[in-house]
Structures are given as structure tokens and as C-alpha cells.
Amino acid sequence: MSKPKKMTLSRKHNLTGWVFLMPGALLILLMSFVPMFRALLLSFKTGVGAAMKSCGILNYTRMFQDTVFIQSIKNTFFYLIIQVPIMLIFALILASILNNKNLKFKGLFRTMIFLPCATSLVAYAVIFRSLFANNGIINLLLVKLGILNQPYAFLTNVWSARIVIIIALLWRWTGYNMVFYLSGLQNIEYSIYEAAKIDGASAVQTFFRITVPLLKPTILLTAIMSTNGTLQLFDESVNLTDGGPANASITMSHYIYNMSFKYVPNFGYAAAMSFLILILVAILAFLQMKVGDKRD
Amino acid sequence: MYVFLIIVSFISVFPLYWMVSAATNKSAEVISGRLIPGTYFAENLKNLLANQNVGGAFVNSVKYSVILTLVSLVVSSLAGYGFEIYHDKVKDAVMSVILLAMMVPFVATMIPLFQMFSTAGWLNTTIGFILPTISTPFLIMMFRQSARSFPHDIMEAARIDGLSEIRIFFQMFIPTMRSTYAAAMTITFMNAWNSYLWPKVIMTDATSQTMPMVVANLTQGYVTDYGMLMLAVLICTLPTAIVFFCLQNAFAEGITGAVK
Numbered sequence: 001m002s003k004p005k006k007m008t009l010s011r012k013h014n015l016t017g018w019v020f021l022m023p024g025a026l027l028i029l030l031m032s033f034v035p036m037f038r039a040l041l042l043s044f045k046t047g048v049g050a051a052m053k054s055c056g057i058l059n060y061t062r063m064f065q066d067t068v069f070i071q072s073i074k075n076t077f078f079y080l081i082i083q084v085p086i087m088l089i090f091a092l093i094l095a096s097i098l099n100n101k102n103l104k105f106k107g108l109f110r111t112m113i114f115l116p117c118a119t120s121l122v123a124y125a126v127i128f129r130s131l132f133a134n135n136g137i138i139n140l141l142l143v144k145l146g147i148l149n150q151p152y153a154f155l156t157n158v159w160s161a162r163i164v165i166i167i168a169l170l171w172r173w174t175g176y177n178m179v180f181y182l183s184g185l186q187n188i189e190y191s192i193y194e195a196a197k198i199d200g201a202s203a204v205q206t207f208f209r210i211t212v213p214l215l216k217p218t219i220l221l222t223a224i225m226s227t228n229g230t231l232q233l234f235d236e237s238v239n240l241t242d243g244g245p246a247n248a249s250i251t252m253s254h255y256i257y258n259m260s261f262k263y264v265p266n267f268g269y270a271a272a273m274s275f276l277i278l279i280l281v282a283i284l285a286f287l288q289m290k291v292g293d294k295r296d
Numbered sequence: 297m298y299v300f301l302i303i304v305s306f307i308s309v310f311p312l313y314w315m316v317s318a319a320t321n322k323s324a325e326v327i328s329g330r331l332i333p334g335t336y337f338a339e340n341l342k343n344l345l346a347n348q349n350v351g352g353a354f355v356n357s358v359k360y361s362v363i364l365t366l367v368s369l370v371v372s373s374l375a376g377y378g379f380e381i382y383h384d385k386v387k388d389a390v391m392s393v394i395l396l397a398m399m400v401p402f403v404a405t406m407i408p409l410f411q412m413f414s415t416a417g418w419l420n421t422t423i424g425f426i427l428p429t430i431s432t433p434f435l436i437m438m439f440r441q442s443a444r445s446f447p448h449d450i451m452e453a454a455r456i457d458g459l460s461e462i463r464i465f466f467q468m469f470i471p472t473m474r475s476t477y478a479a480a481m482t483i484t485f486m487n488a489w490n491s492y493l494w495p496k497v498i499m500t501d502a503t504s505q506t507m508p509m510v511v512a513n514l515t516q517g518y519v520t521d522y523g524m525l526m527l528a529v530l531i532c533t534l535p536t537a538i539v540f541f542c543l544q545n546a547f548a549e550g551i552t553g554a555v556k
């Protein structure tokens with residue numbers, strides 16, 4: 001008697017579960033997977049609006065002759081390869097310093113270093129654009145200190161424009177990642193560190209032998225998040241350098257936006273380029289997870 | 297070590313200090329390198345209001361962000377709770393598919409979404425702003441993780457007392473998971489307030505623009521009025537800074553739960 005009743009109860013619970021998760025799951029289906037599929041279809045078409053017609057893989061072959069697109073891929077990967085490792089290592093070092101129990105003003109330091117995260121992406125891009133402007137305070141300082149004879153046009157020279165974007169990214173995101181590491185460190189028994197100290201381990205040894213291995217899941221999480229974020233970089237490229245000079249610092253997302261909404265709209269070609277980013281993100285995430293698994 | 301921390305803190309804080317001081321000075325003074333707060337705040341505000349519809353954009357940003365945050369928290373936490381508490385093989389499989397959506401970059405869905413939304417007549421509307429990001433894999437994952445620590449005996453006791461499943465969620469789960477909700481709220485509100493690409497795509501009318509869009513508009517001219525610009529940046533930064541300060545500790549706590 002009790003068995004059938006229990007089954008109906010668990011069936012009822014099963015149904016309740018589906019009702020609870022359905023709105024969220026449906027929205028992800030409709031707002032992520034459906035558009036993604038439509039982007040794939042769109043990427044084989046050319047033209048505007050109702051006049052769109054199929055064009056085979058033309059959009060995909062065109063990409064590899066598009067020098068601006070190739071430049072945008074190079075730029076995005078340059079930001080990725082330089083900025084993400086520096087930021088994560090820096091965040092790890094800061095987190096392990098701030099995890100020290102004997103440190104004074106710990107809360108104050110943590111808040112100050114995390115503070116840049118409270119600014120909007122557009123806002124900090126505009127702040128850095130102003131700081132590094134020809135008449136900005138950085139140039140003023142460098143001239144006054146006698147390092148430069150005259151203001152240097154940071155934002156209109158190819159390499160300095162790219163480097164300013166990296167500096168800005170480091171400023172905005174290091175504290176953010178540091179908080180993840182600090183949270184991860186909370187889960188590590190502090191006595192391990194004390195024991196290592198008694199055994200005579202140096203700070204560097206403790207860092208590489210204890211902190212890094214134990215934080216590996218968190219490091220993996222932040223690496224995937226920052227890779228994903230950097231590959232989609234948009235606000236900084238638009239508002240800090242406007243992709244310039246002459247597209248030398250433009251990112252992939254920025255170029256796709258221009259191709260869809262700024263120039264004469266070419267949705268088919270833009271969709272093809274966006275699909276390439278999708279594949280790149282998937283490959284990189286897969287590789288990072290593989291590397292993350294290996295050392296276990 | 298302290299020297300290192302002080303240098304890093306200084307670099308972190310200086311651009312923000314410069315922003316605040318520039319917002320209260322004349323543009324010419326900002327260019328000449330003045331770093332002390334001045335008395336030009338009111339004048340900058342007057343110029344800014346005359347130049348851009350800051351009031352309207354601020355109201356828009358508040359409206360879009362608050363509505364998105366509230367709806368998103370309910371929908372995502374309900375889903376995360378549903379996935380964990382009533383989990384079975386099929387639901388776990390659906391969850392892994394949802395996690396795949398995390399890999400989908402926004403530019404890859406932006407154009408079809410724009411087409412779908414303009415057909416539906418959702419350009420320049422609140423629903424158009426919020427719909428793509430109400431339900432996010434990250435939030436669902438976060439709430440699913442935290443639902444794992446929701447004690448089962450309490451649920452059983454509540455069921456015996458005759459509480460319905462939905463009331464268990466609203467009356468017991470939500471109050472218990474306050475720190476997760478606070479962290480999720482901080483993340484969602486900041487993302488909503490700061491979002492720039494999507495509003496730039498669908499908010500085509502000047503009257504439906506958001507604060508980040510207004511700030512970006514101000515940099516378009518040939519001559520930049522730094523005092524006015526930094527005041528706009530300051531106004532754009534204040535709400536997220538306030539939310540961040542109020543929920544800072546809860547945020548750290550909630551993140552700790554999520555990365556466990």
C-alpha cells in the first residue's frame with residue numbers, strides 16, 4: 001500500500017522540480033541556443049533584410065582575406081596571452097599576501113584593491129582614455145619629471161594603444177580575481193601554512209607547493225572566466241582607443257559590431273565571424289579543462 | 297610587503313580619486329594637473345545636464361537594472377533549486393547542457409536576438425533589455441551549488457507540517473540562503489548596470505539610452521570637457537559602488553560558497 005503512494009509522491013516531486021526549473025531552462029534555450037543556431041544559418045547567407053540569399057561558405061572564405069578581421073584576431077589574442085597570465089599571477093600573489101593572519105589593515109587593503117571592480121566598463125575605459133590623453137595627467141607627469149620632452153600620443157600609436165588597453169584591463173580585473181582566490185584560500189586550513197613555516201619553508205616554496213596546488217580548481221575557474229571575457233572584449237576597444245589607430249587595437253567583438261550596426265549592415269558575414277569566436281572559445285575552454293584535469 | 301601593498305592600493309585608488317577631483321574642477325584646471333577637489337562641481341553639473349539627457353538615462357538605467365535583478369534572482373534561483381533538490385538523471389543531463397551555454401559568446405547570439413526582438417517590437421523596451429540575461433548559467437550553477445547545503449530534514453519536517461513545495465522555497469530556502477542571494481544580487485545588478493553592447497544594439501532611441509551610453513556619447517566630440525565628462529563617469533559609477541559597499545561581505549561569503 002505504502003509503495004505506490006510513495007511513488008506518486010516522488011512523481012509529484014519530480015514534476016515540481018520540472019516546473020521550478022522550466023522558466024530558467026526555457027529562457028536559456030530561447031535566448032542562447034536558438035539564436036546560436038540561427039546565427040549558424042545566417043552565416044551561410046548574404047544580403048540585407050528580406051533580400052537575403054544563400055551564399056554557401058563565401059562568408060567563411062572571405063574572413064581569411066579580411067585584413068581587419070585578421071588584425072582583430074591578432075589583437076584579441078595578444079591581449080589574451082599577455083594580460084590573462086599576468087593578471088592571474090598578480091592576483092594570486094596579492095591574495096596570498098592578504099591571507100596572512102598577522103597582516104595589519106587587511107580589510108582596508110582588500111577593499112582598495114577590489115575598488116576598481118565597482119566601476120562600469122565604459123566608465124573606467126573613459127577614465128583611462130583621459131589619463132593617457134595627449135593632455136592627460138600621465139603625459140603631464142612624464143614631461144614634468146623630464147622623462148619625455150613632449151607629450152607622447154599613447155592612444156594613437158599602435159603599440160602604446162594596445163599596451164594601454166592591457167594596463168586598463170589589469171587595473172580593472174586583478175582585484176576581482178583576487179577575491180576569488182581569497183575565498184578559495186578560506187577553504188584551506190591555515191594550520192598547513194603554520195606547519196610549513198615551522199618546517200622552514202620559504203614564502204616562495206609555500207606559494208608554489210601549497211597555495212597553487214590547493215587553489216587549482218579556483219585558478220581553473222578564473223582562467224576560463226578571464227579567457228572567455230577577453231575573447232569577448234568590446235567596451236574597452238570602443239571607448240578607450242575606438243579600435244584605433246586605424247584598427248590597430250580593435251577586438252573581434254568590436255569589429256563584428258561595426259560590421260553589423262555601424263557600417264552598411266552585413267549580418268551574414270558578421271554571423272560567420274561570430275561563429276568563429278564561438279568555436280575558439282569552445283576550443284580554449286576544452287583545452288584549459290584538459291590541462292586542469294591532467295595534474296590531478 | 298607593506299610597501300608593495302601600499303603601491304598596489306595607490307594604483308588601484310588613484311584613477312578613481314582623479315575622477316572625483318576632476319568632476320569638481322574646470323576642464324582647464326584638470327588639464328593643468330590640479331589634483332585637489334575644486335569648486336566647479338555645480339557648473340559641471342549644469343553643463344552636463346544641458347549637454348546630455350543624464351536624468352532620463354539615469355532613471356532608465358535604474359529601472360532596467362532593478363527589474364532585471366529581481367526577475368533574474370527569482371527565475372535563476374528557482375531553477376538552481378529545482379535542479380538540485382529534485383535532481384535525477386534527466387535533470388542532471390539538462391543541467392550540463394545549460395552549462396554549455398556559458399561558452400556561447402554574446403556576439404554569436406546578438407544578431408539573431410536583434411532580429412527576433414525587432415520583429416517582436418521589443419526595441420527600446422524594458423523587456424528587450426532584460427530578456428536575454430534573466431536566466432544565466434552562472435547564476436543557476438551558483439544557486440544549485442548553494443541548494444546542496446540546504447538541510448533535507450528541515451524540508452521533510454516542513455512537508456509533514458503541510459507546507460507546499462513552493463512555500464518551502466519562498467519561506468525557507470530564500471531566508472536561509474541570504475548570502476548567496478546577496479552575492480548573486482551584486483553580480484547581476486553590476487552586470488545589468490554596466491552592460492553596454494546589448495543596450496547599444498537595441499536602445500536606438502535617445503530617450504531609452506542608459507548611463508554607460510551617455511558617458512560614451514560624451515567622448516565623441518573633438519574637444520573633451522574633462523570636468524563634465526568625469527562628473528558623468530562619477531554619476532555612472534556611484535550606484536554600483538554603493539551596491540558593492542553595502543554587499544561587500546555578503547559577496548565574499550557567497551563567492552566562497554560558490555567556489556567550494
